[in-house]
Amino acid sequence: MLNQGIGSWPARRARKTPDRTALVHEDRTWTYRELHQRVLRLAHALRALGVERGHRIAYLGPNHPAFLETLFAAGALGAVFVPLNIRLAAPELAYGLSDSGSTVLVHAPEQADAARAAADRAGIGHRVALDGPGDGALGYEELLTAGGTDPLDETVAPEDPCMIMYTSGTTGRPKGAVLSHANITWNSVNVLVDTDLAADEVTLVVAPLFHTAGLNMTCLPTLLKGGRVVLLGAFDAERVLETIEDLHVTHLFAVPTMYDAMAALPRWATTDLSSLRTVSCGGAPVPTRTMDTYLTRGLAFSQGYGMTEASPGVLFLDKAQAAAKAGSAGVPHFFTDTRVVLPDGRDAEPGHRGEILVHGPNVMTGYWGRPADTEAALTDGHWLRTGDVARIDADGFAYIVDRVKDMFVSGGENVYPAEVEDVLLTHPAVSECAVIGIPDRTWGEVGRAVVVLKPGAVADEPDILGHLRGRLAKYKIPKSVVIADTLPRTASGKIIKPVVRDRYASAPTGHRPHP
Known part of the structure; x- marks a missing residue:
């Protein structure tokens, strides 16, 4: 052809x-x-x-x-x-x-x-x-x-443009990442190599196709392999469990909030999940409590990290390593390479934090109509700057610490909200949370936790902050807590931190309903 x-x-x-x-x-x-x-x-x-x-x-x-x-x-x-x-x-x-x-x-x-x-x-x-x-x-x-x-x-x-996929646009105007046919194809090949999709795969696609994970990490690789794609127009936890059981779904991708919603249903314990071979997750690290809940049903998560500009697969953690490397986003996909670099461009030593860069045939050709943004994003014209902070362990596994722009400095110490949020989620009353930095005369910035409680749960600021003592260094513990009804999220399930900052940075502490 x-x-x-x-x-x-x-x-x-x-x-x-x-x-x-x-x-x-x-x-x-x-x-x-x-x-x-x-x-x-x-x-x-x-x-x-x-x-x-x-x-x-x-x-x-x-x-x-x-x-x-x-x-x-x-x-x-x-x-x-x-x-x-x-x-x-x-x-x-x-x-x-x-x-x-x-x-x-x-x-x-x-x-x-x-x-x-x-x-x-x-x-x-x-x-x-x-x-x-x-x-x-x-x-x-x-x-x-x-x-x-x-x-x-x-x-x-292969190098011709295939699609323009707009980034979420949580800061400024959205940018259109131009993904070539080669980008999409190589990303699909990476998925096939690393997840062992089979010709008899029955993949349930409930994540929105207009986002890169739902389309490029699950749907298109399945069609390339010749499997069956089951499309649901919107996420409904009850219907997802019903579909898994009725159609013998073998492969499911979702974000942590979706998995939590399914596990919270009364029918969770009795739904036949034996057909599932792969449950994969992206968009955010899988909380330990979620992993434990699914392990009780014999299901271990495959996790990944990616971004629209990389079509999106960057890192992948196989389910066989999920327990041993808990919290890691894995190693680079087969045909993709990564570096973790310091601000001066040098590679960070294992255990040290730096920005993660990506190179490979799945990396976008550039931003549509934005040559300056393209030049800023692609270091040396090849390495994609992700804006995410990571560290690599001695075995080469990457741990995404936080967004470069989400990190704040308190008393000269770098605070990475994702680390604090992971501990907050171990509180029995906390359903969702987001940590932001707010101005402080003494320390420059201090943390503020915006928390959504589980239905029927009761907790206040002293209780929540007390839970963090002894689990985190003192400088990492937020100085205030706002209890909210909901957190703003993108369609792919990611918390929109700029909106959280705008809405809650200057809000009084205590309970604050969604405005």
Whole structure:
């Protein structure tokens, strides 16, 4: 084939395993032959709308087969796919559409109002609605019906751009990481090598596809291998357990809060989880209590660390090493390399902290339309600066300590909030927490813990701070506690620290409900 990108994957799979189930969504299934035919029709339909090589095609909606069909159809044409976060408001969506220069927006019915407002504001040429034509939108299924089925094999090189995936944008405007077809392919190869995905894999994808972990760490590697992908539109702990049992799910990726929500259900102890071969986690370190809860059901976590700019896999900790290397993010993926460097650029010695840098065929080509940001992010044009602080042990295992920008200095000592948060989570009443630095006349900065209590639990500031004494050095212990109802999170489950700072840095201590 002339197409060496991921847009050729459905055709390649269809010629190898045409009758094997590729996708499951709600009560429907799609074989690899059916997926290929639908992608082919959509590609012809998009071409008829004027989409050409290099054009950008945006998608807005929860997990759905149309997300993947649009991604593959864009790749079949040499166009660039732009997934959008469904949690964004219309002006934020319009920014992504305008910044990427998208010409077509495909959207789900749940996002119709935001899609229409954003498309109008960004001047999108064509809006395509999954639920049919109307209100200025073309109908998705109608386009497929009218699309041709003639063979389509455009020349697409591995280094050509595949997608623009926007970072979370918790500080400043989001930046679009340009991921090439090679980036996505090598990341998938890394996953296949390190997690032993099998051809009979049944992968449950409940993390949002518009984020890199849900798409690139679970969904696409499974499709590359020829396994079955089960798509859920949104996370519901009860439904996840039900799906695992009913469809004999073998592979699940989620973030710690999702795993905790499942384990908190009454049916947790009785749900048949025997089909699960791999439970993997990312987005945040797995708390010890969560690991212990799953070990009682015979399930050990595979953990990882990554970022959008690395497609996203950087480090991986196999389940066999999860207990011996508890707290570690693992070693670099097979075809990826890392360094931990001091501020002067020298490599840090084992046990010493520094910024983690990443190099490999999965590292982005750059930020869309931002050459200065690209130059700042890619040291020597190759090594990606992550902005994360890590240390490496004597065996080469990396421990992510915190974000460079989240660290604060108290009395001349560096305080890494993630370390404090891990201990806070061992308090029996604490469900979630975030530690931030706030100004202090004596020490420069001191810690403040923002805590969410478990339902029905009771705890106050002296009790929570008392729990830390003897477990942490005195300078690491926060000087105040705010008890909140919720913590702000991204769609991938990460706590948004800048919002926590804005909301709680100057708030009185005690209980503070969500404003």
